[in-house]
Amino acid sequence: xxxxxxxxxxxxxxxxxxxxxxxxxxxxxxxxxxxxxxxxxxxxxxxxxxxxxxxxxxxxxxxxxxxxxxxxxxxxxxxxxxxxxxxxxxxxxxxxxxxxxxxxxxxxxxxxxxxxxxxxxxxxxxxxxxxxxxxxxxxxxxxxxxxxxxxxxxxxxxxxxxxxxxxxxxxxxxxxxxxxxxxxxxxxxxxxxxxxxxxxxxxxxxxxxxxxxxxxxxxxxxxxxxxxxxxxxxxxxxxxxxxxxxxxxxxxxxxxxxxxxxxxxxxxxxxxxxxxxxxxxxxxxxxxxxxxxxxxxxxxxxxxxxxxxxxxxxxxxxxxxxxxxxxxxxxxxxxxxxxxxxxxxxxxxxxxxxxxxxxxxxxxxxxxxxxxxxxxxxxxxxxxxxxxxxxxxxxxxxxxxxxxxxxxxxxxxxxxxxxxxxxxxxxxxxxxxxxxxxxxxxxxxxxxxxxxxxxxxxxxxxxxxxxxxxxxxxxxxxxxxxxxxxxxxxxxxxxxxxxxxxxxxxxxxxxxxxxxxxxxxxxxxxxxxxxxxxxxxxxxxxxxxxxxxxxxxxxxxxxxxxxxxx
Ligand code: 4AD
Ligand code: MG
Numbered sequence: 174x175x176x177x178x179x180x181x182x183x184x185x186x187x188x189x190x191x192x193x194x195x196x197x198x199x200x201x202x203x204x205x206x207x208x209x210x211x212x213x214x215x216x217x218x219x220x221x222x223x224x225x226x227x228x229x230x231x232x233x234x235x236x237x238x239x240x241x242x243x244x245x246x247x248x249x250x251x252x253x254x255x256x257x258x259x260x261x262x263x264x265x266x267x268x269x270x271x272x273x274x275x276x277x278x279x280x281x282x283x284x285x286x287x288x289x290x291x292x293x294x295x296x297x298x299x300x301x302x303x304x305x306x307x308x309x310x311x312x313x314x315x316x317x318x319x320x321x322x323x324x325x326x327x328x329x330x331x332x333x334x335x336x337x338x339x340x341x342x343x344x345x346x347x348x349x350x351x352x353x354x355x356x357x358x359x360x361x362x363x364x365x366x367x368x369x370x371x372x373x374x375x376x377x378x379x380x381x382x383x384x385x386x387x388x389x390x391x392x393x394x395x396x397x398x399x400x401x402x403x404x405x406x407x408x409x410x411x412x413x414x415x416x417x418x419x420x421x422x423x424x425x426x427x428x429x430x431x432x433x434x435x436x437x438x439x440x441x442x443x444x445x446x447x448x449x450x451x452x453x454x455x456x457x458x459x460x461x462x463x464x465x466x467x468x469x470x471x472x473x474x475x476x477x478x479x480x481x482x483x484x485x486x487x488x489x490x491x492x493x494x495x496x497x498x499x500x501x502x503x504x505x506x507x508x509x510x511x512x513x514x515x516x517x518x519x520x521x522x523x524x525x526x527x528x529x530x531x532x533x534x535x536x537x538x539x540x541x542x543x544x545x546x547x548x549x550x551x552x553x554x555x556x557x558x559x560x561x562x563x564x565x566x567x568x569x570x571x572x573x574x575x576x577x578x579x580x581x582x583x584x585x586x587x588x589x590x591x592x593x594x595x596x597x598x599x600x601x602x603x604x605x606x607x608x609x610x611x612x613x614x615x616x617x618x619x620x621x622x623x624x625x626x627x628x629x630x631x632x633x634x635x636x637x638x639x640x641x642x643x644x645x646x647x648x649x650x651x652x653x654x655x656x657x658x659x660x661x662x663x664x665x666x667x668x669x670x671x672x673x674x675x676x677x678x679x680x681x682x683x684x685x686x687x688x689x690x691x692x693x694x695x696x697x698x699x700x701x702x703x704x705x706x707x708x709x710x711x712x713x714x715x716x717x718x719x720x721x722x723x724x725x726x727x728x729x730x731x732x733x734x735x736x737x738x739x
Contacts, residue, residue: 194218202226206249219283227278230267241265242479251558255293263299271314274303288698303521319726326738337555352496361490363483363499369689371485376477376505383459383471384733391457400449400610401586408446415439439684479504491524492696498523508734512723528669533705537664538579545575579626587629605647609636615661626655639679641667660717673697
């Protein structure tokens with residue numbers, strides 16, 4: 174924390190005593206960070222009257238109940254403000270419970286010698302209290318496991334760990350926009366609902382209203398059953414009868430009035446019949462045609478999905494605005510129960526025109542380094558929390574990555590290294606040219622062999638997506654994966670195949686239908702351009718930075734097989 178390196182109070186106070194502590198702009202209080210985040214740890218603003226709000230981390234009554242200490246946190250920084258309340262100001266029993274929300278006014282004071290705080294708040298007035306029943310509050314003061322907290326995703330932001338991760342996540346998002354904006358990239362919002370499968374891996378969640386429609390109809394038909402055949406027959410007979418009545422009146426030269434009254438009855442009978450016939454056609458269940466689901470009756474009149482990647486759509490903008498990126502949620506219906514996979518995760522995807530695979534690697538490396546340096550510059554207090562509680566090496570790792578060059582090796586060389594290593598250690602998955610590298614292989618390369626981020630490039634075309642540029646050897650594609658310690662694959666990217674004939678053949682070769690990709694092929698038909706891009710798994714970046722073990726703890730609301738709370 175900044176307090177550790179602060180100069181002695183006396184030196185600071187002459188410079189800072191006059192600084193009025195700034196109120197938060199859109200709420201009636203001072204952020205705790207504004208007080209404790211100062212280089213002097215808050216000592217320089219002692220004597221000032223402030224209003225603060227937050228949740229009690231720990232509280233204890235002292236002096237036989239004559240006053241209480243509260244450790245108050247408002248999420249603006251990892252540090253707590255020490256708050257002292259006299260029993261003459263408010264009843265203390267309620268205030269000291271962990272989880273209680275308090276909004277108070279008081280004076281900042283320099284605490285007595287020998288305490289670790291540089292400043293504390295003496296409360297004059299309690300404005301509001303959000304009480305907690307300690308017998309029921311699910312998050313007691315004791316140390317809770319991250320796994321336990323997953324059952325309380327709505328309350329876990331109140332914990333030190335989840336709030337530190339939230340601030341780091343926020344910082345990485347800000348850093349992402351800063352990096353790409355600084356380099357002239359345009360932020361493009363790609364769709365969440367899509368009709369194209371980017372990775373061609375068939376791991377998409379379907380978006381459909383056919384099921385709700387079917388359920389609605391089923392309920393409606395129970396309440397209001399469809400007409401029976403006999404009902405329809407009876408309605409038909411009535412139409413015949415009324416028709417005959419009109420004919421009879423006409424041939425009997427009845428009065429105009431009589432005829433038109435009879436015609437009106439006939440019309441009514443016909444309308445009734447057509448209504449009944451319509452309803453008789455209603456069938457419960459999902460609409461079918463030729464033995465298949467009839468998607469022409471679905472919301473979009475075709476099959477639609479949640480996107481697995483914004484790449485294909487962002488390419489349309491790269492092929493017009495040249496340097497672009499998208500940053501949004503992506504969805505994969507893979508049944509991976511690992512600590513590195515989510516069903517909903519966020520991806521940062523730049524796409525650069527006039528760039529080859531080398532430019533792509535340079536961009537990926539510069540971006541990851543920028544993120545690491547950003548955390549060192551802007552989130553050191555939260556990173557120190559991570560070092561203390563989760564991963565001793567987290568800050569060193571950021572420093573190392575921010576300052577050293579990434580190793581770059583071809584897939585072929587990587588396999589040779591792994592084959593050599595396999596003579597001495599056991600991998601669960603066999604290594605040979607042509608396999609997709611397993612997580613254990615990736616981690617061996619980055620954690621054991623090189624002890625540094627590694628970019629592996631030129632993968633066999635058989636294991637990579639259709640859009641990747643086929644190399645001259647016709648065996649490999651210009652793909653690249655960035656592998657980092659703790660995580661394995663952090664980034665996947667490639668140069669894109671810009672040759673129309675080649676990419677068309679690749680789509681067919683992979684057994685994919687051409688029709689949904691026609692628009693994508695247009696980018697190659699008209700004004701095609703060399704271009705490249707990549708996708709960084711945002712949660713994997715947070716895992717890498719924080720040293721947290723499970724990806725479910727670095728996204729606010731994790732979704733994975735069997736689980737989607739809130
Ligand atoms: O390697 P992937 O599948 O690449 C793409 O989707 C490309 N279309 C990106 C592009 O070129 N624009 O995914 C990119 C990254 C992976 O490297 C990994 O970090 C992350 O996304 N990722 C996941 N993160 C969490 N949970 C999952 N199920 C993930 N699948 C991929
Ligand atoms: Mg990949």
